[in-house]
Amino acid sequence: MVTESPVEFEAQDGHELSGVFIAPDAPRGGLLMSAATGYPKEFYRRLAAYAADRGYTCLIYDYRGVNTGNDDALDGFKADVEDWGRLDFAAALSALAIKVKDKPIVTLGHSVGGHLIGFADNYARACGHIHVSVGSGYWGHHKWPMPLLGLLLWWGYGPVALATKNYLPAGGLWSGCALPRGAFEQWRRWSNNSRYFRDDLETRLRPHHFEDVTAPIRSFVFSDDPIANPRTARVILDAYPRAETDMRLIKPGDFGLKKIGHDGAFRARSQAVWDAILDEADALIA
Numbered sequence: 580m581v582t583e584s585p586v587e588f589e590a591q592d593g594h595e596l597s598g599v600f601i602a603p604d605a606p607r608g609g610l611l612m613s614a615a616t617g618y619p620k621e622f623y624r625r626l627a628a629y630a631a632d633r634g635y636t637c638l639i640y641d642y643r644g645v646n647t648g649n650d651d652a653l654d655g656f657k658a659d660v661e662d663w664g665r666l667d668f669a670a671a672l673s674a675l676a677i678k679v680k681d682k683p684i685v686t687l688g689h690s691v692g693g694h695l696i697g698f699a700d701n702y703a704r705a706c707g708h709i710h711v712s713v714g715s716g717y718w719g720h721h722k723w724p725m726p727l728l729g730l731l732l733w734w735g736y737g738p739v740a741l742a743t744k745n746y747l748p749a750g751g752l753w754s755g756c757a758l759p760r761g762a763f764e765q766w767r768r769w770s771n772n773s774r775y776f777r778d779d780l781e782t783r784l785r786p787h788h789f790e791d792v793t794a795p796i797r798s799f800v801f802s803d804d805p806i807a808n809p810r811t812a813r814v815i816l817d818a819y820p821r822a823e824t825d826m827r828l829i830k831p832g833d834f835g836l837k838k839i840g841h842d843g844a845f846r847a848r849s850q851a852v853w854d855a856i857l858d859e860a861d862a863l864i865a
Contacts, residue, residue: 580604581631588674590643590666598640598671600678601627606636608864609679611672611705613692614639615712615842616660616766617755619646623689626845629853635860636682638675642667644759653746659761660691660769661784664698676704683864687856688713689845690807691766693798693815694776697789707863708822709856710798712841714811715775716766722805728752733767775814792819797859798826799852801839829855 584600599620610630612623620639627637641647642663644656675684683706686696693713696702714720718729736752747758758766769776780789796819800812809828816824831839834851844852 581628583628586638586674588670590670592666594643594666596640596643596667596670597646598638598674599624599627600636600638601631602636602678603631603634605634606631606679606682607634608636608682608860609675609684610635610637610860611668611675611684611686612637612639613668613671613686613688613695614642614645615690615692615755616762617645617749617753617758618689618842619756621646622842623845625847626853626856629850630857630860633857633861635685635857636675636679638671638678640667640671642762644757644762646756650746650748650757653744653757653759655745656759657761658759659765660694661698661765663691663762664695665700668692668695669699669701672699672701672704676701685709685860685863687711687860690714690841691716693796694818697780697787697792697819698784700788702788702792703794705794707794707860708792708796709859709863710796710812710815711844711856712801712804712807713798713815714800714804714807715814716770716806717773717775717811717814718770719773720808720811720814722808725805729770733770737763737767777814777818780818789818790820793821793823795823795825795863797863798824799844799856800826800828801841801844802828802830803838804841806841 644658693710
């Protein structure tokens, strides 16, 4: 039997975060699912329930300032991507560790969710990591028309939204949940650098733990993803220089699918992909 339990837990700075445990009666491990930028935790519910059927206690959660139910509260709300890693990802990993006790934990990050591991001081609690559509946000390495759309978002629509709302609202050129100003501006700065956040890791973001992560990382990249491709995925994997990394490039047809793209791996049609992802999780906890 799989049960779902809403949970509230505090980050290290006391900020309250919202999540859901989706768990079997007798779990053999934990799976922490960290969202892409602007995606609500509910988007990952189907895969989490499927993983629970395979024996994993899963935690899906929202980063601070995302999926709040009151977008106007983001006016003046301070949060950036670094906070999502140092504070929110770390707190979620601790909450899952308490839930599963001494059982092994694997993290599963979608897009920016795979960028966060090295910011967390408790990174070593996970025995392995799975990246799904994780790549750098640098527009120059994305497939057309994403470079044009990105530039319009970052330097056209986004600045107008910040000037009028003081945050990035949902809608218009932005299809995700509303984002805090700091998260948008940090993402924009990194995405205009071919090294993405690597320069900041060497300077303004220290201390961090990217160079300390040794647990293996398995990266799933899809041939029709306009954002995460072998080149952009390698930028992120190389940010973890001591981790053993492996990249798997998948064509949608390999799983009988017409398309996967940047988020299709989490949609109901992609159950065959879920099995491949969870097979990697099984190997990491073995």
